[in-house]
Amino acid sequence: MKISVLLSEKKREIAKTWFDLIVETYPQDTANFLKTQKNRFGNPVGHTISEGIEVVLEELSGEMDFARISKYLDNIIRIRAIQDFTPSQAVGFIFLLKKVIREELFNEIHANHLFDELLVIESKIDQLANISFDMYIACREKIYKLKANELRNRTSRILKMSNMFKEAEVEEKDTAGF
Amino acid sequence: MAIKPKPNELLSAINYAPPQKQWMDNPVEFKKGYYCYGAKPKNLEYIGFPNGREWNSADQDWKLVDNWKEIFLEGMENLLKKFRSFRLFMDICVRCGACADKCHFFIGTGDPKNMPVLRAELLRSIYRRYFTVAGKLGKIAGARDLTEDVFKEIWYYYYQCTECRRCSVFCPYGIDQAEITMMGRELINLLGCCTDWISGPLANCYRTGNHLGLQPHTIKSNFDYMLDDLEEHTGVRVEPTFNRKGAEILFVTPSADFFAEPGVFTCMGYLLLFHYLGLDYTWSTYASEGGNFGFFTSNEMMKRLNSKIYAESKRLGVKWILGGECGHMWRVLHQYMDTMNGPADHLEAPVSPFTGTKFENAKSTKMVHISEFTADLIKHGKLKLDKSRNDNLNVTFHDSCNTSRGMGIFEEPRYIINSVCNHFHEMPDSTTRENTFCCGSGSGLNAGEIEELRMLGGLPRANAVKYVKEKHGVNMLSCICAIDRAVLPPLIDYWMPDVGVCGVSELLGNALIMPGEKERENNLRGEPLPGMEEKGEEE
Numbered sequence: 090m091k092i093s094v095l096l097s098e099k100k101r102e103i104a105k106t107w108f109d110l111i112v113e114t115y116p117q118d119t120a121n122f123l124k125t126q127k128n129r130f131g132n133p134v135g136h137t138i139s140e141g142i143e144v145v146l147e148e149l150s151g152e153m154d155f156a157r158i159s160k161y162l163d164n165i166i167r168i169r170a171i172q173d174f175t176p177s178q179a180v181g182f183i184f185l186l187k188k189v190i191r192e193e194l195f196n197e198i199h200a201n202h203l204f205d206e207l208l209v210i211e212s213k214i215d216q217l218a219n220i221s222f223d224m225y226i227a228c229r230e231k232i233y234k235l236k237a238n239e240l241r242n243r244t245s246r247i248l249k250m251s252n253m254f255k256e257a258e259v260e261e262k263d264t265a266g267f
Numbered sequence: 268m269a270i271k272p273k274p275n276e277l278l279s280a281i282n283y284a285p286p287q288k289q290w291m292d293n294p295v296e297f298k299k300g301y302y303c304y305g306a307k308p309k310n311l312e313y314i315g316f317p318n319g320r321e322w323n324s325a326d327q328d329w330k331l332v333d334n335w336k337e338i339f340l341e342g343m344e345n346l347l348k349k350f351r352s353f354r355l356f357m358d359i360c361v362r363c364g365a366c367a368d369k370c371h372f373f374i375g376t377g378d379p380k381n382m383p384v385l386r387a388e389l390l391r392s393i394y395r396r397y398f399t400v401a402g403k404l405g406k407i408a409g410a411r412d413l414t415e416d417v418f419k420e421i422w423y424y425y426y427q428c429t430e431c432r433r434c435s436v437f438c439p440y441g442i443d444q445a446e447i448t449m450m451g452r453e454l455i456n457l458l459g460c461c462t463d464w465i466s467g468p469l470a471n472c473y474r475t476g477n478h479l480g481l482q483p484h485t486i487k488s489n490f491d492y493m494l495d496d497l498e499e500h501t502g503v504r505v506e507p508t509f510n511r512k513g514a515e516i517l518f519v520t521p522s523a524d525f526f527a528e529p530g531v532f533t534c535m536g537y538l539l540l541f542h543y544l545g546l547d548y549t550w551s552t553y554a555s556e557g558g559n560f561g562f563f564t565s566n567e568m569m570k571r572l573n574s575k576i577y578a579e580s581k582r583l584g585v586k587w588i589l590g591g592e593c594g595h596m597w598r599v600l601h602q603y604m605d606t607m608n609g610p611a612d613h614l615e616a617p618v619s620p621f622t623g624t625k626f627e628n629a630k631s632t633k634m635v636h637i638s639e640f641t642a643d644l645i646k647h648g649k650l651k652l653d654k655s656r657n658d659n660l661n662v663t664f665h666d667s668c669n670t671s672r673g674m675g676i677f678e679e680p681r682y683i684i685n686s687v688c689n690h691f692h693e694m695p696d697s698t699t700r701e702n703t704f705c706c707g708s709g710s711g712l713n714a715g716e717i718e719e720l721r722m723l724g725g726l727p728r729a730n731a732v733k734y735v736k737e738k739h740g741v742n743m744l745s746c747i748c749a750i751d752r753a754v755l756p757p758l759i760d761y762w763m764p765d766v767g768v769c770g771v772s773e774l775l776g777n778a779l780i781m782p783g784e785k786e787r788e789n790n791l792r793g794e795p796l797p798g799m800e801e802k803g804e805e806e
Contacts, residue, residue, distance in 0.1 A: 117287050119377040122368050130697050131368065133730035134377065167762065168726070171719040172377060173298050228761075232300075235757045236718050242528065 092206045095194050096150035103193050104146055108139050110185045114178065134168055141165040145186075149213055155220070162217065163224050170228035180221040186214050290385060291392070291411055295420035297325065300719030301376075302423055303712075305329075306466035311459055313470040314568065318459030329419070335458050336413055340397055342457045346450050347398065353450050356442045357394040360387060366434035366444070371705050372427050375723030380424050383434035383444040389421050390451050422460055425451040427720060429712055430563070431668035431705035448710075453565045461564060464714035468560045472572050477522035477556035483509070486552045489525045497535050500793065502785030505542040507550055510583065514549035515620065517580045520591025520637075521558040521749035524770075530752045532791045533592055533770025539779050540641065540772065543650070544621060548589065554579035557596035558749065563711035570607040573599055577611050580633075587617035588634040592770045594669035594748035595709065597636060601674040605632045622647040636670075638679040638747055641775060645686045651780040656787065657688040658797040660743040660767075662774065663735050664693070665728065665755070666703035667748035680747050680771045687778035692739040698731040708754035721754065722761050729762035736766055743767045745774060 096103065112123040112135065126132035141161040148158045169179040190210065191198075198207055302324055311319030318338075322330045332338070347354045366383040368374065373381040380386060388409070395402035396410035404410065411417065430445035455461065461469075468478035475482055481489070487509060498504050508514065518541070524534040541548055554575050561568030580588050590600060605611070614633035617626040624643045626635045644650050662684055670676040677700050684691050698704050707724025735741040744755055744766055755768040777790045788799045795802065 115377045116379050118367075118379040118382070119373075122373075123377070126368055128697060130695050130727065130731055130734070131374070133374065133727055137730075168723075171300070171722050172375075173301075231761055232718050232722070235761060236715050239715050239718075239757055 090197065090201045090203070092190075092194065092198065092203050092210055093150040095197055096146060096190070096210075099193060100143070100146050100150070103189055104139070104143050106193060107142050107146075107186055107189045110189065111138055111142070111182045114174070114182065137164045137168060142186075145217065149210065153213060158217070159220060159224070162221060166221055166224040167228050170225050171232065176222075176225060180218060180225050183214060183218040183221050186217075187211055290380065290388070291406060294416055295380075295423050297419075297423060301427065301717060302720075303426055303462035303464050303714050304716055306459065306461040306463050308459075310463075310466040310470040311461065314466075314473050314571075316456060316459065316461065316466075316568075318457070320459060322460075324422075324460075324462075329415070329460065331415065331418075331458055331460075335415075335418070338457050339413060339418065339454055340393075342454045343393065343450075344398070346453060347394075350446075350450070352443070352446055356387065356447050357391050357398075359440050360384065360391070360442055361440075363439065365437045365439060366442075369434045369437050370428075370444075371431070371433070371707055371727045372429075372720070372724045375707070375726040376427075376720070378427075380420075381427055383428075383438075386424050386428060387442070387444055387447050389417075389424055390447060393417070393421075418458075421451055422455055425455065426462060426712065427724075429668070429705045429707065429709035429724065431709060432672045433668070433702070433705065436672065436701055449562075449566070452563065456565055456568075462711065462714065464716075465560050465563050465711035468558075469564060469568060469572070472556055472558075472560065475555075476551075476553045476575055478558060478560070479522060479526065481522060481525070481555065483552035486525060486550075486555055490550075493525075493531055493535060493538070496793070497538060497791075500789045500791060501539070501781050501787060503539075503542065503781045503783055505538045507538060507541070508548075509550050509552055511549035512583050514547055514583060515586050516546065516548040517554065517576075517583055517585040517588045518548050518550055518591065519554050519557045519576055519588060519596075519634075521593045521596055522556045523558070523749040523753055524591060525555075527753060529756070529767070529769055529773070529792075530749055532773040532776070533749075533752065534772075535791045536770065536772030536774070536776030536779075537591060537637065539776045539781060540650075543779055543781055544644075547620070549583060549585070551579045551583065557590055557593045557600075559596060559599045560711055562595050562599050566603075566607075569599060569603065573604055574608045576600075576604065576634075577608050577613075580611070581613045586615045587629075588614070589617075589637060589640060590634055591637050592747040592749065592772060594667035594673075594750055596669075596749075597676075598669035598673040600632060600634050604634070619643055621649050636676060636679070637772060638676060638683060641772070642679040642682045645683060652687055652775075652778045653780055654687055654689050654778055656777045656790065656796050657774055658690070660688060660774070661690045661692060661739055661741045662688050662743045662745050663691070663732065663739075663741045664699075664771075665706070665732075665744055665746040665748075665751060666699050667746055667751055668703060668705050668709060670747055671703050672701055676747070680745075683771050683775060684745060687774050692735050692741055694731040694735050698727065704728040704731065706748075706751050706754050707758065709750055713750055713754045718757070722758060725754070725758040726762070728755075729758055732759065732766060733763045736763055741766060743769055745769050745771050747771050 112120045123135035129136035141164050144161040148154055305322045305324045308319035318332050320330050370383050392411045393413050401408040402410035425448050428448040430448050432445045435443040471480035472478055494505055524530040559569055559572045561572040611633045616630040617635045622643050629635045704727040708721045732744055759766045773791055790796055
């Protein structure tokens with residue numbers, strides 16, 4: 090018996106518990122909405138979280154395809170990076186998975202002496218937290234870039250049209266008389 | 268014996284769950300990126316608004332006038348008397364919750380006070396306290412005192428509503444949160460607490476006729492620049508007229524179409540269409556703004572800014588008015604202009620000079636939407652079009668809140684797109700037509716300082732675009748709104764880059780086969796047309 094197998098077998102329960110813990114980081118009314126509204130277009134936050142954590146769980150018990158994990162994790166971080174969370178709260182939901190695995194699988198881990206593998210899995214989760222932090226920073230930088238770009242775009246064309254930009258030009262000299 | 272790891276060992280000190288309190292007991296917390304800067308006194312003074320002062324919305328002290336509370340309550344009493352709908356909306360909500368999860372700001376931010384029911388309750392609690400008998404009971408009756416913190420809370424959340432009216436579609440009583448927000452903002456403006464982003468355009472518009480304060484010569488030179496580009500792309504020199512008396516039609520569009528990308532490409536589409544038709548029309552450098560930020564401020568200000576349209580049509584002696592692609596501009600024109608500044612007896616009921624179609628729906632306002640006008644032309648086979656010029660585009664269409672929920676324009680833009688493009692894909696039904704999701708930046712919320720709020724407000728829209736991008740390879744999001752054209756590009760850029768944003772008239776301009784045109788190699792953006800990529804490289 091391996092934890093990775095247990096993770097696959099109990100994927101549904103683990104995903105549900107992890108999802109519940111994540112949405113409980115929102116106010117109660119919001120958490121209820123995130124849990125109950127099943128329309129992916131009416132509830133993009135809930136859908137993105139549940140879709141993303143399922144992929145993470147699949148990969149954690151499988152190949153750890155970082156490209157795939159990154160794509161789905163980024164979807165979640167992209168939302169939390171601009172919601173009302175501190176940086177640690179925005180990415181800290183990753184660590185909640187440790188709590189879920191320890192609670193959900195403790196009896197099996199204990200009975201089968203799987204603590205070595207637990208350490209490996211938890212190290213992988215730490216890795217996920219690391220890449221999540223990179224994603225968080227990239228999202229914040231993107232926001233600042235957008236702010237700067239918007240300011241520039243709003244005025245650049247009009248300044249250009251009003252001849253208020255003086256771009257470097259090579260002056261054409263009239264050499265005909267020489 | 269194995270050491271049993273404690274499940275909460277690592278996490279015992281971490282509790283992300285927010286405290287559970289009743290909404291009244293949760294005081295407002297101003298979060299950076301979620302609120303606008305305050306209005307500058309010079310702008311308020313220019314439009315004659317009271318209580319302007321130097322103040323900062325991030326400060327604790329807003330420097331409100333001493334009798335601010337009396338002003339607010341007296342203002343509320345006046346509004347309750349003047350607008351029966353306001354009193355009705357304050358009275359009839361049964362808190363069924365049908366609206367709760369329909370607001371894009373609630374869906375995106377997850378902040379319960381962005382549920383429309385709760386946003387209305389912020390003001391209702393004041394109504395109950397001061398204007399109902401039961402309100403004397405206080406909290407039990409859902410009433411509370413008006414304090415400075417309560418006023419700030421109203422301010423904070425009434426500038427987190429884009430007046431999009433999606434919630435009202437689902438309300439069994441038809442309570443229109445947009446109107447409640449309008450009332451709340453009227454009260455806010457009595458205390459000089461407008462936002463900088465709204466008050467600047469208000470003052471400019473009142474002075475020069477448009478948001479940026481462009482004067483006639485600047486508008487003209489902006490057009491020259493655009494006309495040069497058009498000539499380069501099509502080989503046709505378009506020569507529009509300005510302030511020409513005796514023209515048959517006055518054309519009014521948002522000023523963003525003159526100077527901001529991608530709006531200018533939409534404007535190029537209008538210019539080509541009118542030139543193609545030989546339309547007897549004129550632009551106005553005074554009625555040079557279809558947009559009306561008064562709509563986001565007070566009904567009186569909306570009326571004052573709107574008045575220039577009929578006034579200019581009278582001065583120029585035109586027969587009727589044609590309007591460009593804009594959202595809130597059309598809400599004002601369609602729902603308020605006629606009763607605010609009409610009747611426009613100096614104008615005639617609009618008739619298309621090319622098809623003879625009488626625009627019955629505009630018989631009273633005398634103003635026709637460009638999409639109605641264009642769709643009618645196409646329907647009557649009046650335009651020669653080459654759809655293949657848009658073959659590099661997989662297009663979807665965003666219904667702007669105001670043109671869809673505000674006036675029911677659903678089919679015309681789709682008909683145009685399908686006539687000028689070969690690849691059109693709808694977004695899911697629950698996100699289009701009357702169910703459309705807002706861009707997240709309407710009603711004066713397209714300010715740079717609230718980028719985070721705008722990205723979250725636009726999340727449900729972006730999410731649906733992402734879906735069609737992944738499913739159908741959509742790479743162009745079309746719309747008929749100038750604010751959309753300004754705010755959707757950064758929204759898309761944040762959530763899923765590589766989808767462009769355009770006006771429907773830009774797509775038309777690409778496809779329109781102009782008489783006397785040269786071999787078209789570029790689209791209106793100067794990018795190679797499908798099949799012309801190599802030619803561009805050779806050059």
